[in-house]
Structure formats: C-alpha cells, structure tokens
Amino acid sequence: MKKITILDIQRMKDEGKKITMLTAYDYPLARLFDESGVEILLVGDSLGPVVAGYDNTLPVTVEELIYHTRAVVRGRENALVVADMPFMSYQVSIEDAKRNAGRVIKETGAEAVKLEGGQNMADTIRAITDIDIPVMAHIGLTPQSIHRMGGHRVQGREEKQREKLLADALAVQEAGAFSLVLEGIPTKLGEEITKKLTIPTIGIGAGIHCDGQVLVSHDLLGLFLGPRPSFVKAYCNLKETISGAVGKYLDEVRTGKFPDEEHSYR
Ligand code: KIV
Numbered sequence: 001m002k003k004i005t006i007l008d009i010q011r012m013k014d015e016g017k018k019i020t021m022l023t024a025y026d027y028p029l030a031r032l033f034d035e036s037g038v039e040i041l042l043v044g045d046s047l048g049p050v051v052a053g054y055d056n057t058l059p060v061t062v063e064e065l066i067y068h069t070r071a072v073v074r075g076r077e078n079a080l081v082v083a084d085m086p087f088m089s090y091q092v093s094i095e096d097a098k099r100n101a102g103r104v105i106k107e108t109g110a111e112a113v114k115l116e117g118g119q120n121m122a123d124t125i126r127a128i129t130d131i132d133i134p135v136m137a138h139i140g141l142t143p144q145s146i147h148r149m150g151g152h153r154v155q156g157r158e159e160k161q162r163e164k165l166l167a168d169a170l171a172v173q174e175a176g177a178f179s180l181v182l183e184g185i186p187t188k189l190g191e192e193i194t195k196k197l198t199i200p201t202i203g204i205g206a207g208i209h210c211d212g213q214v215l216v217s218h219d220l221l222g223l224f225l226g227p228r229p230s231f232v233k234a235y236c237n238l239k240e241t242i243s244g245a246v247g248k249y250l251d252e253v254r255t256g257k258f259p260d261e262e263h264s265y266r
Helices: 006-014 027-036 047-052 062-075 094-108 119-130 143-149 159-174 187-196 238-254
Strands: 019-023 040-043 080-084 112-116 135-140 179-183 201-204 212-215
Touching: 006 019, 006 080, 006 179, 027 040, 027 062, 040 062, 040 212, 047 062, 062 080, 062 094, 080 094, 094 112, 094 119, 112 119, 112 143, 119 135, 119 159, 135 159, 159 179, 159 187, 179 187, 187 201
Parallel strands: 019 040, 019 212, 040 080, 080 112, 112 135, 135 179, 179 201, 201 212
Antiparallel strands: none
C-alpha cells in the first residue's frame, strides 16, 4: 500500500468508497492499525479521558498532543496522521492558531490538524489552510464545548440547530477544510450534510450515510473504562482479556509457578 494523502481521501469520496479512521495515541496500536489498512489515524484530544484519565478533553495541552502524535507517527507507514488541536490552542487568536498548528506539524510529522467549530472557526480554518496545513473540521457534538452543551448531548434535533449545522458544514468547506467530522447528530442530518458537501464527511454517532466512520479505538477494543455511548460498537473485550491475563500472572507468581524453567536463564 502507498502513503495516503488528503488527495486520496477526497478521491475516495468522489469514487463512493468508504473512508476508515481510528484514534491512536501510542506506537504499538498505531502500528497495528496501520498494518490493518486504516486510511486515517487521528491523534484525538480524546487522549485526555481515554489514556490520561482526565474527566474530559479540556485539560489536554499542546505538549501532550505532540508527545502522543510523535509516537503515532513512528508507528505508521501508510495512514494519514491527523493531530487534534487542544482546547485553547486555536481559539484565542488566528496568530496563535497558526503558530500552534505549525508547531504540531513541524514537531510531530503529522500531515493535518483537526479543530472543532463551524462558522465561528471559518476564518481560523482559512488562515491555517492558507499556510498549507490541511485542516479537518469537526461539528455537531463537539466535546470541547461540553459546558455550553450541558454535557455530551446529541445535536441538531431541533430545526434551528439543524439549519445552523448545515450552515456550519458549508462554512468550513468554503474556508478550505479537506474533510469534516460529524459527531452526535441524527442519521438524516448526517445524510443531508454529506450530500450537500463536496468534501468527505467522517461520522461518529452520525449514521450510516457519512463518507467515512471513526471510532475511539479503546471503545472499539472494549478497553475504555468510562460510560459507553450507544453508537459505539465494541468489536472485542480487551478489558476482560487483560484482567484475565493479569489475574493469571499474579496467581502464578504467588503460587511459585512463574518463572518456570522455560522462562529462566541457564
Ligand atoms: O478526540 C477525538 O477522538 C475525536 C474523535 C472522536 C472524532 O475528536
């Protein structure tokens, strides 16, 4: 397989091929996902709740994001790596947004950044794409807006919200975003936005009609310890596998079964 670029992602939409994206935060999982053939690895700020144990994504820093993205880049061969812009790394000013996006790209080797927001972020998206850094936009249930939304709530059910999200989607496309994450919106709205846009949409809790899908990898693997939203499908139960293996190890150490001959030096 060859290295995937944003042009391949656009081509997939144009040819009606589904795009796959997964979050990754470290070297071994990035390597396994890349070898499985996923097109996009997203180093999401979900690393806050998923691997750092924060309550939400808000405390994640640019430094933490850079550290994890560097590990992911070392593990991938073909996938496009997209790095999430942490809360307050792009909202204060366009200067700040360009500087932080540039830092992330320069210091990690990722090929694109992702940021949350629609019409309110159009100028920022335009400024970042103008310095040749591809931007993936993100609208709907945007976790960095948790306090405005009053929790992680489905967005776009009411007509006014629906119209706003349609306008947001068109605004980020017009501003130059190369793709758009749609999170936590009704299936019908996901379909409507996907049909209206020429850039690809990647859905998470946004129904079957999006051009691609993304899941938080720890959810897919059954490894996330928090509550699981209903749109998440766990494809295996690593929590159980890990607890079982660790329990067996503790038992074998305590009963003197490990290390045995085979696992000792002569
Ligand atoms: O941070 C993240 O993992 C994300 C995805 C859920 C889209 O933004």
